[in-house]
Amino acid sequence: DVKVTQSSRYLVKRTGEKVFLECVQDMDHENMFWYRQDPGLGLRLIYFSYDVKMKEKGDIPEGYSVSREKKERFSLILESASTNQTSMYLCASSTGRVGGRWNTEAFFGQGTRLTVV
Amino acid sequence: AQKVTQAQTEISVVEKEDVTLDCVYETRDTTYYLFWYKQPPSGELVFLIRRNSFDEQNEISGRYSWNFQKSTSSFNFTITASQVVDSAVYFCALSYPYNTDKLIFGTGTRLQVFP
Numbered sequence: 174d175v176k177v178t179q180s181s182r183y184l185v186k187r188t189g190e191k192v193f194l195e196c197v198q199d200m201d202h203e204n205m206f207w208y209r210q211d212p213g214l215g216l217r218l219i220y221f222s223y224d225v226k227m228k229e230k231g232d233i234p235e236g237y238s239v240s241r242e243k244k245e246r247f248s249l250i251l252e253s254a255s256t257n258q259t260s261m262y263l264c265a266s267s268t269g270r271v272g273g274r275w276n277t278e279a280f281f282g283q284g285t286r287l288t289v290v
Numbered sequence: 291a292q293k294v295t296q297a298q299t300e301i302s303v304v305e306k307e308d309v310t311l312d313c314v315y316e317t318r319d320t321t322y323y324l325f326w327y328k329q330p331p332s333g334e335l336v337f338l339i340r341r342n343s344f345d346e347q348n349e350i351s352g353r354y355s356w357n358f359q360k361s362t363s364s365f366n367f368t369i370t371a372s373q374v375v376d377s378a379v380y381f382c383a384l385s386y387p388y389n390t391d392k393l394i395f396g397t398g399t400r401l402q403v404f405p
Contacts, residue, residue, distance in 0.1 A: 182333075204391045215294075215381060216335075216395040223390075231392070263335065267391040277391060278325065281335040 176200070179264050179282040186289050192251040194285050196264030203269030205247035206279065207231075207239065210261040219262075222247055223269065254289045261286050292317050294384050296396035303372050304404050311367045311399045313382030319343070323385040324358065324365045325393065330378045341365065372403045 180195035198205065204223050208216040208231075218231030220239040228239050236258060240248040247266075251258055265279040293316040303309045315324065326338040339349060341358050349356045353370045369376055379398045386392040 206392070208395075213299075213397055215296075215397040216383075216393075218392055218394075221390075221392055261333070263333075265335075269391060278337040278340055279335075279391060279393065280337070281327075284333040 177264055177266055177280050177282040179262075179285050181285050182283060184285060184287045186251075186254050186287065188255060188289055190251075190254045190289075192254045192287070192289075194249040194251075194262055194264075194287070196247045196249070196282055197245050198247075198266040198280070199245065200266065200268075200280070201244065202266035202280075203244075204267045204279075205241065206265040206267075207237075207247065207249045208263045208265065209233065210263055210284070216263060219249065251287075254287075256289050259287060259289045292384060292386065292394050294382050294394055294396035296380075296382055296399050298399045299397070300400040300402070302402045302404065305373060306371050307403075308368060308370050309372050309401065309403075311369075311380050311382075311401065313365045313367065313396060315363050315365065315382070315384045317363075317384060319385075325383040325385075326356065326365075326367050327381045327383065328378045329381065329398070335381065338367075369401075372401075374403050374405055377401060377403045 177198045207219040210216045221229045222241045238250045262285045264282040267279040268277045295314045322343045324341045327335040329335045355368045357366045379400045381398045382396045383393040
């Protein structure tokens with residue numbers, strides 16, 4: 174089974190702290206994603222990575238950065254946490270292009286609920 | 291613009307009732323994919339189905355069925371004979387343009403099935 178593991182289920186951080194959210198997948202997937210989930214807004218894409226050291230901004234990248242030094246690991250970084258970044262963060266991975274076909278299904282981690290106080 | 295609308299915020303039913311979750315999408319693409327995901331209380335989104343824009347056949351998987359209609363830009367999801375274990379938040383999603391695995395999600399519908 175594909176497994177996407179997020180390092181923490183719950184985090185509480187102070188305003189201004191630098192925060193690292195870690196995600197590891199064990200299926201050699203090319204693509205990894207960070208989404209943010211807020212009530213009434215659904216999931217919104219923060220950043221996307223399609224290969225090691227390759228990244229692409231999603232819809233709401235402001236205040237975030239990412240790192241992908243190894244294929245299996247994708248980190249989301251909040252440079253200076255703010256209260257409006259209190260949210261549920263979901264990591265996902267997908268195979269990428271398979272036999273010429275995109276849009277393979279994504280596998281999600283259990284989420285990290287971050288509270289910034 | 292790419293957009294997914296799930297107008298039903300929350301639905302409550304009693305066990306064994308049938309329930310339909312609506313999904314309406316907007317896209318400029320002629321080739322696109324639609325998805326449904328389930329998010330149980332544990333938090334992890336679980337993939338249910340992917341449908342490409344050229345395949346309008348309805349699909350049935352056990353108690354789940356999906357109705358894709360390009361003419362109305364809808365991709366509705368029906369659960370027949372609902373069970374308490376179906377209680378979850380359900381998300382409809384649309385692929386980004388230009389053939390990537392990125393998704394645009396709707397706001398989700400919370401389904402509560404009471405015994």
